[in-house]
Amino acid sequence: xxxxxxxxxxxxxxxxxxxxxxxxxxxxxxxxxxxxxxxxxxxxxxxxxxxxxxxxxxxxxxxxxxxxxxxxxxxxxxxxxxxxxxxxxxxxxxxxxxxxxxxxxxxxxxxxxxxxxxxxxxxxxxxxxxxxxxxxxxxxxxxxxxxxxxxxxxxxxxxxxxxxxxxxxxxxxxxxxxxxxxxxxxxxxxxxxxxxxxxxxxxxxxxxxxxxxxxxxxxxxxxxxxxxxxxxxxxxxxxxxxxxxxxxxxxxxxxxxxxxxxxxxxxxxxxxxxxxxxxxxxxxxxxxxxxxxxxxxxxxxxxxxxxxxxxxxxxxxxxxxxxxxxxxxxxxxxxxxxxxxxxxxxxxxxxxxxxxxxxxxxxxxxxxxxxxxxxxxxxxxxxxxxxxxxxxxxxxxxxxxxxxxxxxxxxxxxxxxxxxxxxxxxxxxxxxxxxxxxxxxxxxxxxxxxxxxxxxxxxxxxxxxxxxxxxxxxxxxxxxxxxxxxxxxxxxxxxxxx
Numbered sequence: 001x002x003x004x005x006x007x008x009x010x011x012x013x014x015x016x017x018x019x020x021x022x023x024x025x026x027x028x029x030x031x032x033x034x035x036x037x038x039x040x041x042x043x044x045x046x047x048x049x050x051x052x053x054x055x056x057x058x059x060x061x062x063x064x065x066x067x068x069x070x071x072x073x074x075x076x077x078x079x080x081x082x083x084x085x086x087x088x089x090x091x092x093x094x095x096x097x098x099x100x101x102x103x104x105x106x107x108x109x110x111x112x113x114x115x116x117x118x119x120x121x122x123x124x125x126x127x128x129x130x131x132x133x134x135x136x137x138x139x140x141x142x143x144x145x146x147x148x149x150x151x152x153x154x155x156x157x158x159x160x161x162x163x164x165x166x167x168x169x170x171x172x173x174x175x176x177x178x179x180x181x182x183x184x185x186x187x188x189x190x191x192x193x194x195x196x197x198x199x200x201x202x203x204x205x206x207x208x209x210x211x212x213x214x215x216x217x218x219x220x221x222x223x224x225x226x227x228x229x230x231x232x233x234x235x236x237x238x239x240x241x242x243x244x245x246x247x248x249x250x251x252x253x254x255x256x257x258x259x260x261x262x263x264x265x266x267x268x269x270x271x272x273x274x275x276x277x278x279x280x281x282x283x284x285x286x287x288x289x290x291x292x293x294x295x296x297x298x299x300x301x302x303x304x305x306x307x308x309x310x311x312x313x314x315x316x317x318x319x320x321x322x323x324x325x326x327x328x329x330x331x332x333x334x335x336x337x338x339x340x341x342x343x344x345x346x347x348x349x350x351x352x353x354x355x356x357x358x359x360x361x362x363x364x365x366x367x368x369x370x371x372x373x374x375x376x377x378x379x380x381x382x383x384x385x386x387x388x389x390x391x392x393x394x395x396x397x398x399x400x401x402x403x404x405x406x407x408x409x410x411x412x413x414x415x416x417x418x419x420x421x422x423x424x425x426x427x428x429x430x431x432x433x434x435x436x437x438x439x440x441x442x443x444x445x446x447x448x449x450x451x452x453x454x455x456x457x458x459x460x461x462x463x464x465x466x467x468x469x470x471x472x473x474x475x476x477x478x479x480x481x482x483x484x485x486x487x488x489x490x491x492x493x494x495x496x497x498x
Contacts, residue, residue: 037063041302041312043290045070046077047457048447049318050273051464053280060472066282067310071289075277076270077319082418084346084393089384091344091420093269093457098261099178101185102461103272110275113266126365127230130376132357135162135230136365163231166224170255173221177252180205184462193469197434197449200466206249210453211431214251215244234369237379241342241399243372246428253454269457294329295440314475316467318447323423334435337452339423345396349413377406425455437467443475
């Protein structure tokens with residue numbers, strides 16, 4: 001029996017992020033004496049950096065200091081929330097998959113609450129080609145659960161009539177990829193520590209998916225051209241802001257966000273990073289950007305934009321280096337890549353039905369996705385919250401900024417508009433070429449090398465877990481041992497919206 005894809009297409013696994021102010025770190029300490037515990041410095045406080053700190057403590061009770069540097073005044077990287085008219089919404093990475101086991105463990109151990117995305121069985125989808133809706137699901141608001149189930153079943157039938165057995169082939173493709181990804185959760189006693197992204201992907205059977213485009217993979221899997229042009233394209237445009245020409249693995253991860261059981265953290269996903277940092281007993285340096293990293297023989301010297309200098313035996317870069325200006329000495333070499341920028345525009349107001357060739361607002365689907373067409377000014381428009389019959393909050397994803405004149409044509413009313421420009425994820429292009437986890441052959445590491453495979457909160461955590469084990473094995477010459485000193489600190493978590 002078909003799964004209710006129409007129900008869950010509206011809560012996609014977006015790869016972008018929320019942040020929380022934590023207490024400022026103490027002033028920099030002098031160069032440690034030879035017998036002092038070593039210092040591990042982490043540049044970036046998003047899910048990657050906070051996960052590295054967490055897993056270092058989790059796998060070893062060996063004494064070492066941890067310093068985390070964040071150029072912003074809040075932690076979380078690309079996990080961010082935005083405040084629209086006093087209401088808080090996820091602006092970055094917003095949705096987690098039911099098999100994102102690291103995120104689930106973080107949530108449980110930190111005492112956070114899970115919430116399901118605000119989508120009911122009657123949530124409506126429309127695929128817009130710039131002139132008309134080529135496909136729309138049914139929408140019927142009811143407080144009776146059995147009515148929602150009937151609408152959901154009817155929408156499944158509508159989708160099957162349009163896309164046929166390709167829907168089942170898509171589900172099989174997703175399940176096969178997820179099953180391979182689950183190898184990264186096997187016991188650390190039997191799972192290798194990987195020094196390269198290529199090796200990590202090959203071990204799980206995922207590497208070949210990075211050598212071909214999603215389009216090639218789908219054609220070989222028997223997807224119908226109509227499914228690819230419409231439904232799959234809608235998903236990749238929303239999740240990665242790109243077409244089906246992205247690499248196969250990134251595409252498969254994107255499609256996984258169309259499944260059921262998706263979730264988020266009540267109050268914002270930023271709380272994972274904040275909680276992990278608190279619990280890792282790390283010195284946090286907010287509003288301190290690292291501008292240079294130099295290897296000086298037995299340690300690294302990190303210099304910040306506020307004039308401070310730090311010495312670290314191990315340094316981890318846990319933020320994309322594509323748009324950073326860190327100066328390395330000696331210089332490092334990594335493959336050049338571009339970040340895909342996603343423009344998230346939040347509008348409180350009311351859509352203009354005439355823009356879509358309709359008569360009333362109620363005829364506009366709650367999620368409007370678009371096909372691949374350079375003339376289309378947005379990737380998607382979705383309803384975040386309905387405040388009244390003529391008052392709603394919307395989120396728009398686009399590849400370019402949404403000008404006021406354009407917004408005025410799409411909306412009949414605009415009470416408030418907030419724009420965010422995310423350097424959200426890599427611009428994927430098969431075959432992918434990966435930066436190394438070990439940047440200099442010594443103890444300078446790069447978590448975000450894994451992002452060229454796929455960029456999500458969970459893939460960042462998976463890469464961070466491997467990197468923590470790699471540091472323990474290479475620097476401390478230790479087999480990772482699960483530590484028992486994982487009690488949660490009660491540091492105050494303060495959150496600031498974008």
